[in-house]
Amino acid sequence: MPLNTQILLDNRPVGEAVASNFKRVATETPALADGQVLVRHHYLSLDPYMRGRMNDSKSYAASQPLGEVMIGGTAGEVVESRHPKFAVGDQVVGMGGWQQYSVVNAAEPGALRKVDTSHIPLSAYLGAVGMPGVTAWYGLVKIIAPKAGETLVVSAATGAVGSAFAALAKARGCRVVGIAGGPDKCAYAVDELGFDACIDYKLHPTALSLSKALKGACPNGIDGYFENVGGIVLDAVLSRMNAFGRIAVCGMIAGYNGEPLPMANPALILINRLKVEGFIVSEHMEVWPEALKELGTLVATGQLRARETIAQGIESAPEAFLGLLKGKNFGKQLVKL
Ligand SMILES: NC(=O)c1ccc[n+]([C@@H]2O[C@H](COP(=O)([O-])OP(=O)(O)OC[C@H]3O[C@@H](n4cnc5c(N)ncnc54)[C@H](OP(=O)(O)O)[C@@H]3O)[C@@H](O)[C@H]2O)c1
Incomplete structure (x- = not known):
């Protein structure tokens, strides 16, 4: 199984978040069980909400546990599948986190969504069409x-x-x-x-x-x-x-x-x-299909051409994230993995 570089939350920020709040590790991806899929992430989405998750305070969502892979939306490709609805080569979007690969229980509702990249680039599913x-x-x-x-x-x-x-x-x-x-x-x-x-x-x-x-x-x-x-x-x-x-x-x-x-x-x-x-x-999943339809049309027809700022490599994620919080991004901040 391939080696997986991951970024964990190592300690919580006091005031401004800093690069030393994160820790990079490499682990082996585990063998798949029935119903699981191995996804190779091509893009990681960096979003402001992640800053809130780094805190240990009361909020609308649970905080990010220390020592675990940072939460994050990902777009990638199925590289191995033990689930009948997913095949090698499928382009998928999920919450794979700050790492190169994820093992997904594909039967879990909403865990992994197949996307069509014939008219909409894969990365847009983390931004304008996401x-x-x-x-x-x-x-x-x-x-x-x-x-x-x-x-x-x-x-x-x-x-x-x-x-x-x-x-x-x-x-x-x-x-x-x-x-x-x-x-x-x-x-x-x-x-x-x-x-x-x-x-x-x-x-x-x-x-x-x-x-x-x-x-x-x-x-x-x-x-x-x-x-x-x-x-x-x-x-x-x-x-x-x-x-x-x-x-x-x-x-x-x-x-x-x-x-x-x-x-x-x-x-x-x-x-x-x-x-x-x-x-x-x-909290409003009921509107997603209607919203994604309109957004997908705007992107596919060129009426919405949003820029992306793309950092290179999983190791660049912490600095790119800290830059996003300071306005260094121009449009959607992504990491190409
Ligand atoms: N409620 C929800 O469900 C939900 C979901 C997604 C996003 N959001 C929120 O939506 C907002 C935009 O998110 P996004 O993903 O589109 O991020 P983004 O706009 O791509 O990036 C964040 C931008 O915020 C601006 N900014 C940062 N610090 C600032 C400051 N002190 N004063 C003024 N502007 C500052 C910067 O732009 P400038 O260079 O122009 O200052 C920066 O580029 C965020 O507040 C995020 O938390 C909420």
Whole structure:
């Protein structure tokens, strides 16, 4: 059986996560039992939620146990099968974790999904046509529920979720404004992702300054906000929300190292009769088929062309992950294994 390089969580971060929180080991992949499949991972998905799992605190999901392979979505190929529904060469997506191979109990519901790579690249099943894409779809369709002509704003606009959000919102006839870090990301948002405008939050160190920039980009106010960041970005957007606006709270990455993220003026929720709703995409599996169908069509027809940042080799995963938390990624962060 092949040798498998794995990355384990070795110890928990105190404040910012660091490379020494992880440990690399090599083990032999075990022989397969009946019903099992051996998958060679081609891509590992790196996602912000992993930072939360590294903590040992109460959350919506159990924390990552120490000494075990880091959790993570993977896309790869079946290299050995003892399950009748999977054959060698099948392209599959699962939760294989930060390692080169995984042994999967293929009969377990949802453990392994075959994917068609004839029109959609394998890696896209971890991004636009995967969990991040469905996340954008859920917040947009089920919480913001926009009407054509409304103005929507999304933060972390050029990332895996934000880029899918833009394509889905444009398809519904909305004006879409992004908030992202740096001139390159903002140019990409407008030139390639179809945003109507994008604001570089790094030019706006205060909520007041960012709010003024939002006024220029959203002359009719903001009807829907897809929140990925928190802090002064949320304060600025709140100050520009229209009455009966909707806010889908998807992430608050500015606070993932444990920093408090106070809100400057929560009274605006009352004054503007806002709907504010948090969600976790894995708790809404019922929407995945419909969402993946729309996202798959957008990608296959070239209407959603999201960039990927691809680190090379399993050993690069920790640094690539730490970079993602600092905005070093441009689009979906993957590791090619
Ligand atoms: N609720 C759910 O079920 C669910 C599911 C998936 C993802 N999410 C959340 O969705 C958000 C986006 O995820 P993603 O996978 O698409 O990641 P991503 O946007 O591809 O990457 C994270 C981005 O966050 C931005 N960022 C990092 N630190 C920041 C800070 N302090 N202030 C402002 N921006 C910061 C960076 O972009 P800039 O360079 O533009 O700052 C970075 O590139 C995250 O908050 C994630 O936790 C939630």
